[in-house]
Amino acid sequence: MPETEALQESTDLLTLSPLAPVQGIVVTDLVKTYKGGKKRALNGLSLSVAPGEAVGLVGPNGAGKTTFLSCLMGFLRYDSGNIEIDGLPPDCLEARRLVGYLPERLTFDRWMTGRDYMHYHHELAGMPESVRKYECEELLRRVELDAAAWGQAVKKYSRGMLQRLGFAQALLSKPKYLLLDEPASGMDPGGVLVVRNLLKELRKEGLTIILNSHQLDQIEKVCDRVIMIEAGAAKPIDTASDSAVDTTFDFCIKWLNGSHDGHRAEDLGALVQRHVIAIKDLNDGQAILTLHSDREAATILKMMVQSGFEVHNLSLLETRLEKLFAKKSS
Amino acid sequence: MNKAICATTWREFKANKVRCSILTLLVLLPLAFYTLIRLNWEYSLQVDMLTPPIIALAYTLLWSVGVIGREVQNGTIGLVFTRPITIANYVTSKWFAVSFAAAICSVQAGVIEHLISSFYNPSLLFSLEFFSNCCERVFICFGFAAVMVVLSSLVSGLKDIAVLAGFGLLWGITAIVGGMLRSDLGHFNQYANIIYPLKGLVDLFNAVMLQVFFPSLSIEPILDLNFLYLPAILNYGALVTCCLASSIFLLNRKEFSYAAD
Numbered sequence: 001m002p003e004t005e006a007l008q009e010s011t012d013l014l015t016l017s018p019l020a021p022v023q024g025i026v027v028t029d030l031v032k033t034y035k036g037g038k039k040r041a042l043n044g045l046s047l048s049v050a051p052g053e054a055v056g057l058v059g060p061n062g063a064g065k066t067t068f069l070s071c072l073m074g075f076l077r078y079d080s081g082n083i084e085i086d087g088l089p090p091d092c093l094e095a096r097r098l099v100g101y102l103p104e105r106l107t108f109d110r111w112m113t114g115r116d117y118m119h120y121h122h123e124l125a126g127m128p129e130s131v132r133k134y135e136c137e138e139l140l141r142r143v144e145l146d147a148a149a150w151g152q153a154v155k156k157y158s159r160g161m162l163q164r165l166g167f168a169q170a171l172l173s174k175p176k177y178l179l180l181d182e183p184a185s186g187m188d189p190g191g192v193l194v195v196r197n198l199l200k201e202l203r204k205e206g207l208t209i210i211l212n213s214h215q216l217d218q219i220e221k222v223c224d225r226v227i228m229i230e231a232g233a234a235k236p237i238d239t240a241s242d243s244a245v246d247t248t249f250d251f252c253i254k255w256l257n258g259s260h261d262g263h264r265a266e267d268l269g270a271l272v273q274r275h276v277i278a279i280k281d282l283n284d285g286q287a288i289l290t291l292h293s294d295r296e297a298a299t300i301l302k303m304m305v306q307s308g309f310e311v312h313n314l315s316l317l318e319t320r321l322e323k324l325f326a327k328k329s330s
Numbered sequence: 331m332n333k334a335i336c337a338t339t340w341r342e343f344k345a346n347k348v349r350c351s352i353l354t355l356l357v358l359l360p361l362a363f364y365t366l367i368r369l370n371w372e373y374s375l376q377v378d379m380l381t382p383p384i385i386a387l388a389y390t391l392l393w394s395v396g397v398i399g400r401e402v403q404n405g406t407i408g409l410v411f412t413r414p415i416t417i418a419n420y421v422t423s424k425w426f427a428v429s430f431a432a433a434i435c436s437v438q439a440g441v442i443e444h445l446i447s448s449f450y451n452p453s454l455l456f457s458l459e460f461f462s463n464c465c466e467r468v469f470i471c472f473g474f475a476a477v478m479v480v481l482s483s484l485v486s487g488l489k490d491i492a493v494l495a496g497f498g499l500l501w502g503i504t505a506i507v508g509g510m511l512r513s514d515l516g517h518f519n520q521y522a523n524i525i526y527p528l529k530g531l532v533d534l535f536n537a538v539m540l541q542v543f544f545p546s547l548s549i550e551p552i553l554d555l556n557f558l559y560l561p562a563i564l565n566y567g568a569l570v571t572c573c574l575a576s577s578i579f580l581l582n583r584k585e586f587s588y589a590a591d
Contacts, residue, residue, distance in 0.1 A: 070587040073412055077585060093414040101412045107405035109338070111345035123334035124413040173413070 022087050024208070025049040025072070025177065030081035032067055032232075041067040042078065043232035051176070054199075054209040056219035058237070059229035065212045066104060068229065069179050072210070073101050085177065097126070100175030104182040104212075106166040110155035114145065114165050117154060118172065125173035139168040144194045159186035167195065177208045184215060196221060248277055250317040251297050254286045256310040271307055272300050288317065332415060332423040339427035343393060352392055357439045360385070364443065368450070375450040378459055380443050383466035383546060389436040390471045394428040394478035396488040398581070403487040408586035421479060421577045429475035436467040458550070465549040473545025473566060476573035483577040501539040508532040545569050 025048065032042040042064045049055050057065045070076045072083060074091030088095040108117060118136035127135065140150055143164040149157065157165065163186055170178060184195040192215070199222045202209065213219050219226060226237040255268075268287055269279055278290040291297055297314060304311050343349055364379040398421070401407040410420065440463055448455040481490035511529040547566050551559035 067587070070585075075408055075411070075585060075587045093416065096412060096414045099412070101409075103408070105405075106409065109342065109404070109406055111342060116341075120334055120338055121409070121413065124332070124410060124415060126414055169409070 022084055024051050024053075024086070025210070026082075026084045027068075027072070028082045030068070030071060030078050030083065032064075032071060032076060032078045040232050042071065042081075044081070045229070045232060045234050046081075047227055047234045047236075049177075049208060049210060051208050052206050053225065054203055054211065054223040056223035056226040057210065057212040057229055058214075058216060058219060058226060063229045064232040065229050066181055067232075069101070069103075069181050069210070069212060072179060073099065097173060098176045100170035100173060100178045102166050102170040102178075102180045102183055104185055106162065108154045108162065108165075110153065112154050113151050114140065114154060114157070114161075115150045117165060118168060121169045121172050127173065135172070136168075139171055140165075142171075143168045143198065144191075160188050160191045163187050164191065164194070167198070171202075175207070177210070178202065179210045179212075181212045182214065183211070184213070184218065192218070248290050248292060249294060249297070250280075251289050251291060252286065252313070252315050252317055253289060253300070253304070253311060254313040255304070256285070256312060267307075268304070268309070271303060275300055275303075331426055332419050335410075335415075335420060335423035336427040336430075339397065339424060340431055343431065349392060353389075353435060356385070356388055356392065357435075357442070360439070360443065361446070364446070377451075378444060378447045378454045378457055380440060380447070380460060380463050383463050383470055384544065385439070386432065386436040386467040386470035387474055387544070389439075389467075390429065390432040390474040390478065391491075391494075393432040393435070394475045394482070395491055396482055397424050397428050397479060398482040398577070399486045399488065399490055400482075402584070402586075405586075411586060417581045418578050421483070421574055421581065425475055425479045425574060425577075428478070429472040432475060433468045433471035436471055437464050440464050440467060462549040466546050469547045469566065470545060473570055474543070476570040477542055477545065480573040480577045480580070483580040497539070498543070501536065501543070504532050504535050504539075508536055541565055541569060 027045060027047050030042045030045040031040055033040045045064070045068060047055075057068070059065050067076065071078050072085070072090055074089075074096070083090045085095040085098060088098075112120065115136065118140065119132055122132050122136055123129070137150075140147070145161060145164045145168065149161060154162065154165070163183065167180075167183055170180070180199075183199075184192045187195065196218055199209065199211070199218075203222065209222070211219060211223060228235045228237050269282060272279070272289065275296055276289045276291055280288040280290065282288075289297075289300065291300070294316070297316075301311060301314055360381045364374075367374045367379065396403075398407070401410070411417070440460070444454070444460045454460070478490060478494075481493050484490070485493055508529070511525060511532060545566055547562055548559075552563070
């Protein structure tokens with residue numbers, strides 16, 4: 001056997017070796033029942049998340065999403081099954097170094113200031129003291145928490161400010177995995193946008209994200225994959241090819257009525273007739289178009305602009321995930 | 331020992347105005363009392379007017395009540411354990427933080443009392459009594475803080491005070507029962523075979539309670555290298571170790587979830 005082939009074979013063996021640590025998060029047949037609980041909070045939940053992937057968790061209230069995240073953090077002892085984070089059990093200190101966590105209802109030591117809180121957790125995370133001030137302030141800036149509030153006691157913070165502070169603490173230890181439970185909960189629209197942009201940036205930086213959110217548009221915009229948790233079990237959702245939902249999109253388009261060319265609703269009907277499945281609520285200045293894809297929306301927008309329509313808004317009314325979730329929940 | 335946990339425990343105390351006020355009173359009230367005695371009793375100027383070391387129990391109680399239970403109740407403990415901190419490290423850090431702080435406050439109060447006594451009678455400045463008093467205060471602080479840490483791990487919030495009061499009450503009752511059993515049994519002599527083992531049990535319980543509530547060591551036999559005193563030192567060490575180990579065990583059994591049960 002040539003030397004290179006032998007080397008290749010030994011490399012393959014090493015890759016397939018059961019002793020080699022598995023990268024990513026692997027959850028197998030997880031079962032959890034609360035004390036005195038009659039039904040299982042998690043009922044054989046299995047999933048895996050590859051490094052660099054962003055996975056969205058959706059599901060009705062009480063489906064077991066937060067319980068699952070708590071098991072991943074090692075807070076809850078599961079009855080059976082297995083969790084591995086880069087091959088390590090979740091309660092192992094090394095695994096904790098890899099994970100950043102933002103719970104839905106994060107509680108704070110109310111007497112602390114935002115800056116104190118960040119410094120405390122920076123120190124707990126075992127980060128070097130020399131960079132403490134810089135890194136904490138950098139993160140507070142990144143979540144766009146008003147600098148005037150950094151020195152204020154946390155008890156004076158609004159819900160949105162607390163959530164920003166919580167998000168910042170989740171990033172303190174420069175985690176490889178980020179577990180977020182409703183990160184935009186209680187935030188104003190500006191805050192929701194900050195979270196969305198931040199998540200996109202973190203994705204680009206290669207962080208693995210597990211996002212539990214009821215904001216389905218946020219999940220669809222940020223995540224590669226969506227998993228529905230229902231009755232304690234995971235069911236993958238493929239938004240691109242799931243046949244449970246129709247493949248059309250409803251777009252609302254708005255234009256300035258009575259513009260200098262005098263475009264009216266009837267003109268739009270004639271113009272886009274060949275490209276749309278249906279036109280609803282057609283009136284002067286607004287229409288709802290049912291289309292096959294967002295590519296068609298782009299084509300129609302181009303045509304309208306070229307025909308002199310002064311379009312000022314084009315928005316998707318309901319995402320595929322929203323449709324799918326509504327369908328599956330019903 | 332985790333520096334961040336210790337520092338945060340101290341700063342949390344500082345932020346609590348009620349506790350700070352009680353601490354100030356604990357220092358000032360004995361001083362006021364001794365000043366009154368000095369004004370009315372001339373002989374008192376010649377002696378070192380020091381509060382007995384048992385006052386350290388009050389300092390320790392003030393510092394350590396709800397030391398872990400409050401974090402469990404507030405839910406802030408969960409996020410601490412998302413960091414690479416072991417439960418053992420957390421418990422020992424909390425214990426050290428409260429016992430060290432209580433010892434410092436208690437000894438500081440003792441030093442103030444001693445300096446005032448020494449002002450009236452300078453020969454008292456280097457008295458062994460003062461040194462012994464301070465050492466016993468330190469032992470009480472570290473021992474009783476360990477007991478409070480285990481009670482605080484057992485229940486959430488400030489309920490550890492209620493548990494402590496419950497034990498105190500039980501101890502009081504058994505002490506009274508013990509006293510009654512030691513006296514002449516009279517016409518209950520026919521039940522002696524039941525009462526004597528019961529008396530043994532009551533005495534054992536009282537001895538354990540005494541060790542638990544007053545985990546002190548006299549410094550003088552230690553300085554005299556009296557080896558008969560060795561069991562007392564071992565008892566003290568065992569009490570602290572058992573309490574901390576129990577606290578770690580209790581916290582290990584708890585689940586700190588943000589999910590609703």
